[in-house]
Amino acid sequence: MWSTLAFRIKCDDAVDEDWDDTAVDDFFKGAMPKWLSDEELATDNKQYYVVKESELQENDLLHLFTEIAFYSERENVLTAPPPLKIEKVVVVTKEDTEEGHEMLKAHNAIFYVSYKYNGEYSEWARDHKAVIRKTMDGKPGHMYLEVVAAE
Template sequence: MGKGRMLQYDTAVDDCYKDGMPKWLSDEELASDDKKNYVVQESEWQKNDWLHLFTEIAFYSKTNNELTAPPPLEIEKVVVVTKEDTEEGHEKLKAHNAIFYVSYKYNGESSEWARDHKAVIRKTMDRKPGHIYLEVVAAE
């Protein structure tokens, strides 16, 4: 990333999204649906294909790209955390800077990966059209 782009990124993204990746939240934190956390409803993640894409990216990063076919993944829960203030909780899905806690299941043929999985996905944007940064860490 060039110096000019880095400066733009540095000023557009809140400092809390620049530190190390967060750890998986506790069950209590994941269950709280408040100003900071939003428990995404199943109907919402069904409508937002990009949540499935983020989950696939997390899965592929975990498997080191061993699987070549699109993985049959079933999202079980999504919690989004952002500092961006929104009137409605579901608006947090549109936040430029957010952290997604996704629990999902692999339902494919590879027995090595057939189990429940968790991922922490940090999405940051520098407000330039087409720019998005994703960081992913598998949580167990």
């Protein structure tokens, strides 16, 4: 689990160090969810959004989250950003959005990410899966990020 109380690009305001757990829906608490089954993905559910290829390229946070997932499985043996290729992302949220792509900006969301490592370490050159849960309590800069490998 990774948490920050100052997740922002630039701000001179003081950081509020008190996390408000009551502001996060119970759906996003507790044990990490398991990987979605093909049956779950096949259901017509507005809570699931399969991220389009063009959105994968444009969303820097998805790449950051995927790198964090990759590093969570390693013991800091890499000194440069790993060459990762995101294959597929499914986003699940309870936030009401007009368009599916808006789920990428949800304060509370679960990302199911499949990706490949394309680097020099052959033992890592395979398909990877991670479940990444992002929660925010509504206070500027507050965010929890939880990651679990789903292999």
